[in-house]
Amino acid sequence: MKQNKLIAAIKGLLGAALLVGMASTAQAADPVKVGFVYVSPVGDAGWTYQHDLGRKALEEKFGDKIKVKFVDGVPEGAEAERVIRELAADGSKMVFATSFGFMNPTLKVAKAFPDVAFNHATGYKTADNVGIYNARFYEGRYLAGMIAGGMTKTNILGDVAAFPIPEVIQGINAYTRGALAVNPNIKMKVVWVNSWFDPGREREAAVALMDQGADVITHHTDSTAVVAAAEEKGKYAVAYNSDMSKYGAKAQLTAVTHHWEKFYTDEVQKVLDGNWKPGNVWGGIKEGMVSLAKISDDVPADLKAKVEQATKDIAEGKLHPFAGPVLDQDGAEKVPAGKNMDDEALAKMDFYVKGVEGKLPK
Amino acid sequence: MSLHLEPRLQPSKVMAYLSPVIAISLTLFVGVLLFTALGKSPAAAFHAFFIKPIDNWYGFGELLIKASPLALIALGLSVGFRANIWNIGAEGQLIVGAIAAGGVALALHETAAWWVLPLMFIAGALGGMLWAAIPAWLRTRFNANEILVSLMLVYVANLLLSWLIHGPWRDPDGYGFPQSLVFSDAAMLPILLAGTRTHAGVLITLVALVVAYVFFRWSLMAFKMNVTGLAPRAAAYAGFNQKRMIWIGLLTGGTAAGLAGTSEIAGPIGQLLIPVSPGYGFSAIIVAFVGRLNPIGIFLASLLMALLYLGGEAGQMQLSLPSSVSSVFQGLLLFFLLATDVLINYRLRWS
Numbered sequence: 001m002k003q004n005k006l007i008a009a010i011k012g013l014l015g016a017a018l019l020v021g022m023a024s025t026a027q028a029a030d031p032v033k034v035g036f037v038y039v040s041p042v043g044d045a046g047w048t049y050q051h052d053l054g055r056k057a058l059e060e061k062f063g064d065k066i067k068v069k070f071v072d073g074v075p076e077g078a079e080a081e082r083v084i085r086e087l088a089a090d091g092s093k094m095v096f097a098t099s100f101g102f103m104n105p106t107l108k109v110a111k112a113f114p115d116v117a118f119n120h121a122t123g124y125k126t127a128d129n130v131g132i133y134n135a136r137f138y139e140g141r142y143l144a145g146m147i148a149g150g151m152t153k154t155n156i157l158g159d160v161a162a163f164p165i166p167e168v169i170q171g172i173n174a175y176t177r178g179a180l181a182v183n184p185n186i187k188m189k190v191v192w193v194n195s196w197f198d199p200g201r202e203r204e205a206a207v208a209l210m211d212q213g214a215d216v217i218t219h220h221t222d223s224t225a226v227v228a229a230a231e232e233k234g235k236y237a238v239a240y241n242s243d244m245s246k247y248g249a250k251a252q253l254t255a256v257t258h259h260w261e262k263f264y265t266d267e268v269q270k271v272l273d274g275n276w277k278p279g280n281v282w283g284g285i286k287e288g289m290v291s292l293a294k295i296s297d298d299v300p301a302d303l304k305a306k307v308e309q310a311t312k313d314i315a316e317g318k319l320h321p322f323a324g325p326v327l328d329q330d331g332a333e334k335v336p337a338g339k340n341m342d343d344e345a346l347a348k349m350d351f352y353v354k355g356v357e358g359k360l361p362k
Numbered sequence: 363m364s365l366h367l368e369p370r371l372q373p374s375k376v377m378a379y380l381s382p383v384i385a386i387s388l389t390l391f392v393g394v395l396l397f398t399a400l401g402k403s404p405a406a407a408f409h410a411f412f413i414k415p416i417d418n419w420y421g422f423g424e425l426l427i428k429a430s431p432l433a434l435i436a437l438g439l440s441v442g443f444r445a446n447i448w449n450i451g452a453e454g455q456l457i458v459g460a461i462a463a464g465g466v467a468l469a470l471h472e473t474a475a476w477w478v479l480p481l482m483f484i485a486g487a488l489g490g491m492l493w494a495a496i497p498a499w500l501r502t503r504f505n506a507n508e509i510l511v512s513l514m515l516v517y518v519a520n521l522l523l524s525w526l527i528h529g530p531w532r533d534p535d536g537y538g539f540p541q542s543l544v545f546s547d548a549a550m551l552p553i554l555l556a557g558t559r560t561h562a563g564v565l566i567t568l569v570a571l572v573v574a575y576v577f578f579r580w581s582l583m584a585f586k587m588n589v590t591g592l593a594p595r596a597a598a599y600a601g602f603n604q605k606r607m608i609w610i611g612l613l614t615g616g617t618a619a620g621l622a623g624t625s626e627i628a629g630p631i632g633q634l635l636i637p638v639s640p641g642y643g644f645s646a647i648i649v650a651f652v653g654r655l656n657p658i659g660i661f662l663a664s665l666l667m668a669l670l671y672l673g674g675e676a677g678q679m680q681l682s683l684p685s686s687v688s689s690v691f692q693g694l695l696l697f698f699l700l701a702t703d704v705l706i707n708y709r710l711r712w713s
Contacts, residue, residue, distance in 0.1 A: 041685055071678045073685035075640045078630035081559070082424050083675055089420070090679065100539060101635065124537050164528065166538045194524060350538050361528065 032094075034058065034268055035087030036070035037080065039099035040197050045242035046222040047196070047258070048072060051098045051121075054260030061265050065272065076101025081108055088113040094271045096264070097121065100165075106130060117276045119267060122167060124347065126278055133263060136284030137167065138174035138346075139314050140256035142321035143285075143292055143307050144238045145178025147253050148186075148216040150303040151236055155185045158209030158217040160226050162196045164361050166349045168220045173353040174321040175218065175238075180355050182306065188356045189214060199225040210235055216253065227251055236298075243293040255293035262288060282343065286315040322346065327354045367708040377706045384705070385698035392694055402681050410680040411673030411691065423558025425668050427630060431456075431622035431639070433664035434567040435646035437574045438618025440655040442611025444578075445587035446594065449612050451497065451512030452619040453643025454519035455490040459620025460627045461523055462489025464634040467549035467627070468531060468542055478548040483566075483624050490620020491613050493519060498612040502605045508612065516643070520636075527634055542634035551628045563625030570618065574657040583610065619643055652699050670695060 036055050038048040052070070059068055069090070074083050080102045087095050088109055094117040097106045103123035110118045110130045118130040126132055148157050157179055161168050176188040189212060191205040202221050206229040209217050218238035219226035224247040230237035231248035239248070239255035263281060270276040283289035292311070295304055313319035322341035326334045328351045335341045352360050394404040415421050435452050442449050449455075463486035470478050493515060500506035527540045551561035578584045587607050590597040598604070626638055649667050653659030674688030 069679050069682070071675055071685075074675075075637055077635060077637050077640065078427075078626060079640055081630060082672075085420070086675070086679060104544065104633070163540060164538075165540065169538075194521075347537055 031064055031067040032268075032272060033090065033092040034066055034068045034271075035084075035090070035092040035095040036068065037074050037083055037087065037095070037097045037099075037102060038070060038072040039074060039076060039101065040222060041073045045224050045244050045247070047241050048098070048222070049242055050258040051096075051260055054264040057261035058264050058268055062268065062272070066268060074102075081105035084109045084118075085112070088116045088118075092116060094119065094268060094276070096267075117267075117271055117278075126280065129278060131267075131278035131280065133279070133281040133283075134167075135258060135289035136282060137256060137258070137290055138170040138321050139284040140290040140292060141171045141174040142178035142314070143311055144218065144254055144256050145175035145180075146182050146307050146310060147295065147299055147303065148175065148218065148236070148238055149179025149181070149183035150306075151253060151299060152179075152183070152186060152216045154213045154215045155183065155187060156213040156215065157186055157188045158206070158212070158214030159188065159190045160202050160205040160209070160217065160219040160221055161190050161192055162221045163194060164192065166347055169349045169352070169360070170346060171220050171240075172356060173349065176353055176355040177321055177326075178310075181310075182303070186355065190356065190358060192361060193221060195221070197222040199223040202226050203229050206230065207233070224248075236296075239293070245293070252293075252296060253299060254295045257291055257293050259289050259291060284314070285311060286317075328352065329354055329356060364713065366711055366713065367704065368711045370707055370709055373706050374709075381702040381705050382699060385695070385702045388698045388702075389691075389695040393691060396687070396691065396694075400683070400687065402683065406681060407677060407683070410676040412669065414676040414680060415669060415672035419555075420558050421672065423555050423560040424672060425665065426555075426558075426560050426564050428668035428671060429664040430564045430567040431626060431642045432646050432649045432667055433660055434570050434622045434625075435615070435619050435643060436650040436653060436660045436664060437567075437570050437657060438615040439646060440574070440650045440653075440657075440660060441577070441584075441587070441614040442608075443591075443650055443655055444584070445590040445607045445611055447608055447611035448509045449494065449497070449512050449615040450509050450647065451493070451514075451516050451643070452615055452646055453639060453641065454512070454516035455493040455616040455619035456623035456626075456639050456643045457516075457519040457523050458493040458623070459486040459490035459616075460623035460634065460638045461519075461526060462486055462492075462620070463624035464531075464542060464545075464627050467545045468634075470549070471543060471546050474546065474548045476548075478546075479551065479628065482549060482628060483621060486620045486624030487617045488620070490616040490618070490623065492616070494612040494616025494619075495609075498609050501608050501612075508608070512612070523634070523638070524636060527636065531634060533633075540636065544633045545628070549628060550632060551625065559630050561625065561629035563622075563629050566621055566625065570621075571657050571661055574660075578657065583607075587611065619646075648696055652696065654703075666695075 040048045042048050042052045055068055055070060071083050074080055084095060084097055084105055096119045098121045100122045103120055103125055106118050106120045107125055107127055107130060110127050114129055120130060120132050122134045123132050159172055172190055179186045189209055191209060193201045193205050202223055202225040206217055206226040210233050216236040217226060217230055219240050224244050227237045227239050227244040227248040231251035236253050237248055237251045239252050241258055243255045243257055245252045310319055320340040324335035324339045325337045328334055397404040397407040416425050439449055439452055463482040466482045466485045497508040497511035500511050501508045527542055531542045533541055533543045551563050554560045554562055586602045590602060590607060645667060649660060649663045653663035670692045677683040677688050678685060
């Protein structure tokens with residue numbers, strides 16, 4: 001065995017000597033190439049992990065009709081443009097850029113590659129060959145908030161949040177409104193960690209929240225640290241991005257999970273059929289882009305039933321997490337009774353609703 | 363019988379040239395084992411790492427724009443490093459340089475004049491210098507450790523940038539996302555090589571290379587700083603002005619980092635956002651040491667670092683290597699490069 005490896009190594013070395021310098025490698029048939037750019041390492045849970053599940057679904061569905069490449073851990077900023085460009089130059093027919101910070105680089109590259117279809121997640125700028133997609137995470141947040149509100153004993157909820165951008169603020173507000181819908185006495189506390197992925201700080205923030213009396217905590221960050229911290233301290237947690245029950249078998253009440261599989265396969269199907277057009281997709285519970293992971297057995301049946309009903313109502317459009325009246329922290333009316341907050345206002349959300357404590361950093 | 367290190371009477375000239383060769387051979391050898399163990403063809407892996415990134419014109423341009431800030435900052439840092447002045451906070455100085463230059467670009471967003479860009483570079487240089495002046499002042503006034511102070515200021519700089527782009531400098535039409543406006547054309551560096559992203563900022567690095575070469579070779583100050591680095595007591599007896607060296611050492615590093623930060627935002631990025639740098643300020647420390655604090659060495663080391671970085675991406679794209687494996691491979695090369703340097707001053711002996 002050992003010897004085999006050694007021989008393989010020597011062969012490899014000889015091969016390397018021969019091959020280094022060859023500029024290109026031979027191409028097989030011609031499967032349609034698809035590229036993915038990830039902002040963080042894939043890992044085994046989190047934002048990028050969910051996108052990677054979508055990538056795997058593509059490979060499973062289309063087999064050797066397509067060839068998928070991905071680059072993970074690409075920092076937002078100057079690096080992204082090169083990676084996106086290289087995927088396009090490599091012959092990709094479709095490129096998915098899966099982080100907000102890839103927006104301007106994607107647009108720049110798209111200009112240079114008019115025949116390549118680009119899809120950018122969570123941004124707001126489009127072009128002739130750049131579509132955008134996002135999910136209504138806040139719908140899942142509202143449902144998770146109901147569970148949190150029903151399960152808290154101290155009436156204090158905690159959230160470890162990354163950056164005060166509309167997507168995160170929607171989550172905090174929807175969660176709070178969901179909790180208030182079942183328990184009018186709750187208070188929501190938020191700690192900002194100013195990072196999408198920083199297990200150390202996420203953990204510290206989670207512990208600080210629990211020390212302040214929060215007994216159900218959630219997070220809008222990418223690591224599993226918050227769920228793990230709750231498990232350790234014997235408190236409850238609502239996970240985000242992925243099901244994290246592996247890290248909090250007792251702690252996890254549920255998880256707000258993301259699902260890109262269907263969107264990715266649909267988009268690639270369109271490219272294969274030759275009828276892709278840039279879209280603006282913002283799917284939620286109804287489209288299956290957001291859902292709740294299994295609800296913990298600790299949650300009583302009547303609360304579960306309420307959440308299931310609300311899930312149905314959201315999918316059918318009967319319930320909107322930001323149905324008026326929506327009041328901000330100071331009691332000012334943001335949406336009048338009888339109306340739902342429109343997408344434009346949602347996309348620009350920059351205030352806390354009533355029930356959230358502290359001041360929104362601006 | 364055991365193997366141990368014995369100091370040489372004089373640094374070995376042969377080893378000075380041979381040690382990088384040994385390092386690269388060792389890296390390739392361990393690389394073969396690593397890639398074979400992962401079930402990838404080492405040949406394809408080396409091709410992806412060293413050839414693929416620069417087998418086209420665009421890739422060559424990427425190599426230049428990646429190497430440029432690394433070399434520029436490493437040159438600035440090497441001035442202080444030679445005199446044992448340890449500026450670890452170039453990343454922060456880069457960020458403050460970018461903030462200062464970005465502030466000029468945003469303030470003059472409507473002004474389409476030729477002097478916007480030079481003004482940005484002046485502001486960027488001053489910004490970086492200012493950030494480096496803090497550890498310099500604390501060191502000369504209170505004897506505060508410049509390693510700690512400069513490193514801590516990196517975090518302060520990051521938070522400052524974060525506050526600005528979440529607050530006063532946020533793009534008002536940007537849906538609340540933490541980014542500044544995209545700069546006007548007058549605030550952008552011209553492209554040097556058509557078909558690439560290679561911008562005129564690379565010229566600044568070239569000028570800095572020449573200046574550093576001349577400075578190290580012929581200036582009395584550089585000689586004094588060298589002496590201080592090699593024999594601090596001798597320098598003290600000779601009456602060399604320590605404080606002046608600290609100021610020069612830190613401010614040069616800060617200025618270089620500030621200029622590099624300006625080139626980044628006026629070049630490939632074109633706006634203020636987080637991050638403005640993928641850690642150039644820290645990688646430049648490695649570049650400075652792999653380049654042995656010598657301008658030509660730094661020039662070569664910056665190209666190598668840039669190539670390794672691009673190679674990591676190519677490795678992912680071509681072979682689906684996880685990014686962590688790329689980092690391991692990059693780490694190997696740097697480790698061997700620094701480790702084999704021991705052979706210049708020591709020899710291996712069986713006894």
